[in-house]
Amino acid sequence: MSFHSSINSYSSLRNLGLLALLLTCGLSISTGPLAIGFINSLKGLVIGLVNTVTAWDPGTLAPHEQLIINNVRLPRTLLALCVGATLAQCGAVMQGLFRNPLADPGIIGVSAGAAFGAAIFIVLFAGAPEYAVAIGAFLGGLATTLLVYRVATSSSGTSVVMLLLAGVAVAALFGAGIGVLTYIANDMALRDLSLWQMGSIAGAKWHFVWLSAAALVVISWQFHRSAKALNALLLGEAEARHLGVDVERLKYRMIFLCALGVGIAVAGTGIIGFIGLVVPHIVRMMVGPDHRLLLPLSALLGAVLLLIADVGARTLMPPSEVPVGLLTALLGAPFFIYLLLKQRQRLF
Amino acid sequence: MESVLSLSGLNLSRGGKQILSDIDLELTQGKFTALLGPNGAGKSSLLKCLSQDHKPDIGSISFRGKPLSDWSQVKLARELAVLPQHSGLGFAFKAKDVVAMGLYPLTLSQQQGDALVTHWLERLDIMHLRDSLYPELSGGEKQRLHLARVLVQLAQSEQPPVLLLDEPTSALDLAQQHRVLSLLKELAREQEYTIVSVLHDLNQACQYCDELVVLSQGRVAASGTPRTCMNEDLIDHVWRYRPERLYRSSETPLYF
Structure with missing residues (x-):
């Protein structure tokens, strides 16, 4: 069978993606107020990664350069990588779960x-440890996914209209909730909040890098294990059940994992929209909807795209930074409108 | 003859409306059974009880002597496959990948799986469509594709498997209808598949099926072989239409 042809194109795309990932990581590390050459950036990347385990310095870069890489650019680069890969995969899985290409965490x-x-933890429990904020984000994400899923899905599938309307309603509700919190917040919390709503990778901290990396590993592994079942689910819930898929368990596991991934991503970077919409769509155009190929390639492309967007956020208006969430929205929203227009006949 | 599926005292209501009443049926191994009846008689609902999409209010269904709901899902999927009336699939899978979804409950190597998919694509005359994208196929092509998928699913059954079909020929042209029905008849006769299919065409049912079950207002109005159970009075009573009977030499009668 010529199934192997798509496998071949998959492995060449995967290799291309890995190369692009390396290059964008180098680009991300070399970009900033202090110019560091591209080759030196790649070397600094490797040294910086080793430095997370042991203090080893061959003296390839000047000490202040390595310091900037270790404390500022490397965590930022890794956080963008993890969050991009997580959001793209969660987007792909949600689209599979809702059986609709318009589902996206944002x-x-x-x-x-x-x-x-x-925000509840930032404002009401000022001084709460950051993992509490991440847990709050996870719980908020989980409750929302369950709510939207319940509202939008019936036995015959998910209605696009109900899905988008439920999304609008929920986003408005939580937007208002955040507004109330803004009103009662002190100045310190206020700054955090506004940053949160726009999404930014600036000021990435190592412990969020580790948290996001751990989340990325867990969800990627679990999603990969469920790829065939997710394919079957696209036939419909009853059909998947007839094929032997434990549909209820699969659905709730996927919802839990998406909430985990998105929750930790949001806790680390705030709301970065459209990665989960745009990336899986582009990958489907290249290799089709099979989750076994879609998920790993979405992870790679999501990481690359968010890294590029973050480099753009740093360089568009120096010396200040554009929040990267604004950039992804500026690029992603028109794409979303294009998808809506393409689907228009199927919407009503 | 061994009973594979047995239903006793089955009652189903949906939204306060009684759909099925006191259904008792024995479906025997290796028989091709047609579920017949006018619109709304409960054919699809009965099939959905067998496929566990509907849970009956009272009554029981047992499969090979064990309550249907006690079967593990994967094990059941290898022994019993369901072809629904409509299959929605909005994503652009290739045709062969849709058929390969039938491999889900099986434990086959990549090569064995590919060979199995190819086998059923050929048997259903859709090999030429293997690389076509699903949303671009016609209704009849999709229908044969899903039939191929459920036949792939049954490749590793421990005993001759069960196939539940809801109007498997509704989107096919005349020639394809006969091809598919002959294939099903052959599977029942030569490999002892137990096949239960909702059909609309009485003559096709009489021609291809071993047993008929005629439903009327949620009850079994008649059942048996085409020769013993089908006649003008039954059709008049159940469908409220008086047909004309034609005889071809030594064949089952035709009703118009």
């Missing part, structure tokens, strides 16, 4: 729910 309100969960 659009259906999951990110807003996660942000609200995080």
